Amino acid sequence: xxxxxxxxxxxxxxxxxxxxxxxxxxxxxxxxxxxxxxxxxxxxxxxxxxxxxxxxxxxxxxxxxxxxxxxxxxxxxxxxxxxxxxxxxxxxxxxxxxxxxxxxxxxxxxxxxxxxxxxxxxxxxxxxxxxxxxxxxxxxxxxxxxxxxxxxxxxxxxxxxxxxxxxxxxxxxxxxxxxxxxxxxxxxxxxxxxxxxxxxxxxxxxxxxxxxxxxxxxxxxxxxxxxxxxxxxxxxxxxxxxxxxxxxxxxxxxxxxxxxxxxxxxxxxxxxxxxxxxxxxxxxxxxxxxxxxxxxxxxxxxxxxxxxxxxxxxxxxxxxxxxxxxxxx
Amino acid sequence: xxxxxxxxxxxxxxxxxxxxxxxxxxxxxxxxxxxxxxxxxxxxxxxxxxxxxxxxxxxxxxxxxxxxxxxxxxxxxxxxxxxxxxxxxxxxxxxxxxxxxxxxxxxxxxxxxxxxxxxxxxxxxxxxxxxxxxxxxxxxxxxxxxxxxxxxxxxxxxxxxxxxxxxxxxxxxxxxxxxxxxxxxxxxxxxxxxxxxxxxxxxxxxxxxxxxxxxxxxxxxxxxxxxxxxxxxxxxxxxxxxxxxxxxxxxxxxxxxxxxxxxxxxxxxxxxxxxxxxxxxxxxxxxxxxxxxxxxxxxxxxxxxxxxxxxxxxx
Numbered sequence: 001x002x003x004x005x006x007x008x009x010x011x012x013x014x015x016x017x018x019x020x021x022x023x024x025x026x027x028x029x030x031x032x033x034x035x036x037x038x039x040x041x042x043x044x045x046x047x048x049x050x051x052x053x054x055x056x057x058x059x060x061x062x063x064x065x066x067x068x069x070x071x072x073x074x075x076x077x078x079x080x081x082x083x084x085x086x087x088x089x090x091x092x093x094x095x096x097x098x099x100x101x102x103x104x105x106x107x108x109x110x111x112x113x114x115x116x117x118x119x120x121x122x123x124x125x126x127x128x129x130x131x132x133x134x135x136x137x138x139x140x141x142x143x144x145x146x147x148x149x150x151x152x153x154x155x156x157x158x159x160x161x162x163x164x165x166x167x168x169x170x171x172x173x174x175x176x177x178x179x180x181x182x183x184x185x186x187x188x189x190x191x192x193x194x195x196x197x198x199x200x201x202x203x204x205x206x207x208x209x210x211x212x213x214x215x216x217x218x219x220x221x222x223x224x225x226x227x228x229x230x231x232x233x234x235x236x237x238x239x240x241x242x243x244x245x246x247x248x249x250x251x252x253x254x255x256x257x258x259x260x261x262x263x264x265x266x267x268x269x270x271x272x273x274x275x276x277x278x279x280x281x282x283x284x285x286x287x288x289x290x291x292x293x294x295x296x297x298x299x300x301x302x303x304x305x306x307x308x309x310x311x312x313x314x315x316x317x318x319x320x321x322x323x324x325x326x327x328x329x
Numbered sequence: 330x331x332x333x334x335x336x337x338x339x340x341x342x343x344x345x346x347x348x349x350x351x352x353x354x355x356x357x358x359x360x361x362x363x364x365x366x367x368x369x370x371x372x373x374x375x376x377x378x379x380x381x382x383x384x385x386x387x388x389x390x391x392x393x394x395x396x397x398x399x400x401x402x403x404x405x406x407x408x409x410x411x412x413x414x415x416x417x418x419x420x421x422x423x424x425x426x427x428x429x430x431x432x433x434x435x436x437x438x439x440x441x442x443x444x445x446x447x448x449x450x451x452x453x454x455x456x457x458x459x460x461x462x463x464x465x466x467x468x469x470x471x472x473x474x475x476x477x478x479x480x481x482x483x484x485x486x487x488x489x490x491x492x493x494x495x496x497x498x499x500x501x502x503x504x505x506x507x508x509x510x511x512x513x514x515x516x517x518x519x520x521x522x523x524x525x526x527x528x529x530x531x532x533x534x535x536x537x538x539x540x541x542x543x544x545x546x547x548x549x550x551x552x553x554x555x556x557x558x559x560x561x562x563x564x565x566x567x568x569x570x571x572x573x574x575x576x577x578x579x580x581x582x583x584x585x586x587x588x589x590x591x592x593x594x595x596x597x598x599x600x601x602x603x604x605x606x607x608x609x610x611x612x613x614x615x616x617x618x619x620x621x622x623x624x625x626x627x628x629x630x631x632x633x634x635x636x637x638x639x640x641x642x643x644x
Contacts, residue, residue: 046520047481047539047581079523082500104527105488107496132527307528314483314537318585321573 001031001226002187002211004075005218006255007039008280009263012052016062018258023063025250026214027070030242031226033096033209035073036063039219039280040311041100042074042089043081048313049280057088064093071095075126077311078108083115090119098154099145100126102309103133106141110148117149124185124209125150128310131161131276135173142174152183152209157198158310160189160220160269161276164201171205185209188224190216191265191273195224196232203238215251217259219279221269227251268296275304284313288320299323333617334398336361336390336423338414339405340371340382342492342595343428347403347606348375349593354610356617360397363390387414394421400620400627401613404429407494408501419452419630424616426609427455430501436509438462439611440561441469447615450625454612457513459601460484460523460536461506462608463569467538467584468514470558474550476543478580480516482506483539485524487531490599499523516540534588534600535572542580551575551582565611566604567591 003022007014023034037056038044045051052059056074064072073096074089086097097116099109109125116123125145130138142153155170162170167186175184186202188195188211199210212229216222227248233240265273268282277300285303289296302319303312333356337344340362351359362375367384376382381397383389393399402418403426404411411431418425427434434453437446438461446454456462464482471477484506495502503521510519526532555575562569568589576583590596590603597603619625 046522047479047541047583048483048522048537078499079503079525082503084500102525102527105496105525107493108499108525110497111500307526307532309524309526309528311522311524312483312485312526314539314585315485315535317576317583318535318537318573321576321585 001026001033002035002213002218002223004035004037004039004041005223006213007052008219009217009222009283010258010260011283012039012050014053014258016054016058019059020062020066022214022250022254023070024066025254026247027067029246029250031070031247032241033073034063034067034070035075035098036060037074041077041081042085044077056085057092060089060092060094071122073098075100076112077101078112080311083112086112086115087119090121094121096122096124098124098126099150100128100156103127103130103138103141106144109145113145113148113150122152123150124152124154126154126156126187128156128158129278130155130157130170131159131166135169138170139173139177143177146178146182150182152185153178154185154187154209155202156187157189158278159276160191160194160273160279162198163192163194164197167198167201168205171202171207175206183208185211187211189218189220189222189273189279190224191221191269191279193265196229199224199229200232200236214247215255215259216263217255218263220272220282221265222263225251268300271297271300275301277304278308278310278312280310281313281316284316288316292320292324294320294323294327331621332356332358333400333620334358334360335613336363336399336402337375337405338363338387338390338402340364340369340375341405343405343602343606344403345371345374346594346602347405347609348378348380350606350610352378354614356614356621357401357610360399361390361393363387387417391417391421394418394423399423401426401616403609403613415453422627422629424627425453426613427453428605428609430458430498430505431455432457432505436461436513437612438465438469438509438513439565439608439615440466440558441513443612443615447619447625452630456605456609456612457509458502458506459486459534459605460502460521461509462604463534463536463586463588463601464538465509465514466558466562467555467586468510468516468540470554471540471542471551471582472515474547474554477514477516477540478543479518479520479541480510480514481520481522481539482510483522483524483537484601485526485532485535486601487534487598488525488527489531490534490595490601491525531596531598533598536586536588538584538586540582542582545580546577546582548577555584565607566600568597568600569604
C-alpha cells in the first residue's frame, strides 16, 4: 500500500491527522506494508518536487507508533535522498526501504542498498519506468540490485504504460534470473485502466508484493485501486490477508473525502499512460499549461519525445516555456 | 614565453580531456601524466602527445618534480587517494587542483571565488562537482543582488557521461554540491539533485537553478546579474547557455541552463565533464599568471601546520 504515491495528487499536503487516519484504517484492514514519505521519497522536499506540509520525520514519527500489525516502508531515490535520510528512517522504526532508480541506472543504488542491508532492513530495489527497458535489460539491472543485497526487486510501471503481456514478460524474465529466495514486486498505475489486470499478471509471473492505493490515490490516474484489487483477489482465491469491507470503507470514508480532485483517467492521465511519461508529471504539466498557455497534453507528449525520466520535473516548465516561444513566432 | 609546468594525475576521461585543454594554454605546459596501470590507454595517449608518464602513481612522479620544475598538479583520481597525493606534492611546493570530491581544500568556482583563492595563495583548491560548476555561478549571480534564503540545483547528465565513481557514491555529489551552493553560492540553505538520463542520442547536460529570495526579487538587477555571470562562464565554457528564464514567480527565481562541452576528448553532450576540466584549467591558469608575474611564489609546505604561505606577494 502506498500512501507515499498519494502525496502526488495532494501536492504533498496530506495533514498528519489524515495520514494517521488512513494508515490506522489500513492497518486495521490487514494491509501488511504501508509506505509513508514525500511523494518523491525521503529528501524529496524541494522547489522541484514541492515542499510538503510536514517533513518525512514528522509523518513517520506520527504513523509508525500507531501501527499494530502493519510495517512501514520508505522510498528513497538516489540523487535526491541520501543514506543520511535512510538512517533517519531506520531510527524512526521504518522496516522496509525501497531504493528507486530509473530502470537502466541500477548502479546508483549500491551505497543505499548496501547500507540498508547492513542496518538489517527489508531492502527493495525499485526499477522505475520499466516499460522503457526490454526484459533482457531489466534482468541485468535487477541482478545488480540483488548483488548489492536487495531481497526483493520491483518492476515499477511508473507511467502506467504496460499491458499485462509486457508485465508478464518483464517479471517472468526477472524471476528466472534471480535467486529463488529474492522476492518480486509490481507497482502499477491505472492510466490505461490496467492496474488490477497488470497486478494479476504480475502475480502469475511470480510477484508476491503488489503495490496498491486505497481509492487509487496516487500519481496520474492513480495506483492500482487497493479495494478493487483485494475484491478481485478474493474472487480468484488469491489470499491477500486484507479485509475487503474494511479496506473499502477506508477508501470511501477516509481517502475520497481528502481528494483535491477525482483521481480518474482524464485526457492528461491517459496521455501519460499512452505516451509512457512519468506519472507524477501530471499536475506540473497542468500548472505549466495554465501559466504558459500550452496544452498539458502537448507538454507531456514533448517530455516523452525528449526521453525525460522520473525526477525531471524541472524540464516541464522549461519545455512549456520553449513551446510557448515557438508558438508565438 | 615561459609556461608553468604541470602534472596530471589520473589518465581517465577527465585527465585526458584536461590534457587537451592544457595543450592549448598560453601559460600552462603539461609535462607529466601519472597513472597506476602501465597498459592504460590514457597513459599511451599522453605519451603520444609528448608527455612523460609513470604507472607508479604519484610516487613515480615525486623524484622528477624538482628536476622538471613541476609547479601545478591536477588530481583526477578519486577522493580516497587525493589526500595522500596532495600531501606529497604540497610538500614539494606543488599547488594542487583537486578534481575529485575529496574537498580537503576550499571549493573553487572560478567566476565566483577564484580570485579570492589566488589572493590567499591556497595550495589546494577543490573544483566541487560538475553540477556545482554549472549552477553555483547562477546562485551567486542572484545572491550578489539580494539575500537567497534557499538555493536548489537540479543537474541532469546523460547516462554515458556518468562514470562509475559518480555512480558508486552519488551521495557525495548531492552533499558536496549542496554544501557549495551555500558556501560559494551564498544561499543560506542549499539542496542538490542529480538525475541520470539514458536517452539516445545522449542529451546535453541540463541544469536548473531555483533560488528563493528573502524579499521580492529585483527582476531587472537579477536578470542583468545572471546575464553578466553567464558571459563570465562562457569565457572558459563557450557552450554554457541560458535556455529559459530567469523565471520570476513570487520569491522564486528559476534559471534553465544547458552545458555543451567543447568536444576535446569527450563528446560534446558531456558538458558536465567539460565544465570540470575547463574550470580546473581556468583555475590553474589564473594561479599561473600570478606565478609568472612574480606575485606568487610556491614554496614547499611544511610537514606540520597550515599551508605555507611564505612568498605570497602583495596584491
